[in-house]
Amino acid sequence: LGNKIGDQYILGIIGFIITGVGLPLLAIIACSKGDGTFKTLSSRVGNKFSVIFTAILFITIDTVLFTITTPNLALIALLVILIVKGLIMPIGTITETNAINVFSNSLLEGYQTMDAIAALLFAGVITTSLKTKGYKDEEMPKMILKSSLVAVIGLAFVYGGLTYIGAQTTELTTGEIGKTGLLLLISRNILGSIGPALIGIAMFLACLTTSIGLLSAGSSFFEKISNGRLPFKINAIVISIISLLLATLGVDKIVLLSAPILNILYPVCITLISTTLMSKFLTNIKAIRLGVYTSLFFGILFAIPGINLNFIPLAKLGFGWLIPTIISVALGHIIFREIKEENAIA
Known part of the structure; x- marks a missing residue:
């Protein structure tokens, strides 16, 4: 994003953070207004809609996000090092790119994190944890807001920092460069020749832990809604095969293919979140x-x-x-x- 928008990076950061960080937080708060799960939102439309739409979200996140790295502690730590060093010692000059519709495009770019979808599907984990600590239902939104503040600030720093560092590469790249290629270029310029290797190891660890969690959750969901007719093991194998095939396309093609799907799913998610948050009115x-x-x-x-x-x-x-x-x-x-x-x- 930063590489494309150059000197308009501030506007881009704001747009990206709204959908990439703010929307997931609102999703968790919305879920907390009921039993803490996505069913709180989706069941208001109807039970059949709830099951079908949840299944679609799981299929999307299990096959697409399964193949795209989601930051874990190791990767976040490495990215923070990249960002801090990039702030202190810029790797290039931020130039004008004449990008148009920067804010709206940045909002749409935030869809690609799929953090809002993940927040909807796994909000129950947070609310269950808080309930075991003795918090009451009316205390949930406030406690979720407090507990999520660190994560929100951290993600905003990482996403914003990477966008800013990306804006420094406008003079270092000619023509189109892929997302993975750009990250490797940045890591090489900031950390030296060992940078790409460190990024590779961190990504592997992030993908491994995230994939296991998504695979388990998705397989369990389809086993549950099919009343056991779709066994956990079969679901896990099918999801793994589909994800493996998609992974051969590369990150940029996966993002390109997922964009139309996310542009269909996100409006529904945003509508469910906003109407739930405004349920008083x-x-x-x-x-x-x-x-x-x-x-x-x-x-x-x-x-x-x-x-x-x-x-x-x-x-x-x-x-x-x-x-x-x-x-x-x-x-x-x-x-x-x-x-x-x-x-x-x-």
Whole structure:
């Protein structure tokens, strides 16, 4: 991201952190408003929707994130060293790249972390941990906010720092350079010849621990919803094979292929999170369902190649689903309230 936007890195950092760090935090807080799991959000739309959409999220995160590194302690420590040294001793001059729509594109780039999806699926781990420590339901949002603060600051520093270091490479690269290649270039310039090897080892450790966790969670989920007809071992083997095949494509192609899928899933996730957080004011379940399905419909519509929908507000920026979703929720509250009142009168 930093390599593409150059001198506009501050705007890029803000956009990326909103969806890459802020949204996952909101997802966990939203889940804590109920039983602490994603079911709190998705079941408001319907049980069938909850199962199907959760399955899709698990398939996406198990096959895509399985093959893309998620930072663990070793990798984060190495990245912090890279960032701090890059801040003290810049590896290049930040130049103008004439990038357009930097903020909106950075918001969309934040989707690629899939941290919000992971937060929705694994929020239960956090809430369960807090409950075992004796915290009550009404205390959950506040405690989650406190406990997540360190992680939020840490991730913001890493994502922001890498974007800034990436902006320093605008003069060091010519033409297109892949995400992995750019990280190796940065590590070599900052840490010397041993840099790429250290990054490789840290990535291996990060991928290993993350993959095991995702594989176990996904396999257990599909075994549970199939009432044992899809055994854990079979699920694990299938997920592993699919992930292995995807891994041969390389990070950049995986990101390219996952972008349309995430552009469909994220609007639904954002709608579920926001309507749950505003549940005190948005009390009409039918209106919320209408909003969720509207976000899904427009997400799919915008993912279809060749369809020009630029006449819709924010469509050119990648957020054409937003206004229709807001309108549908608002209209849903009016329409379904009137229907309820008419039935009551009748």
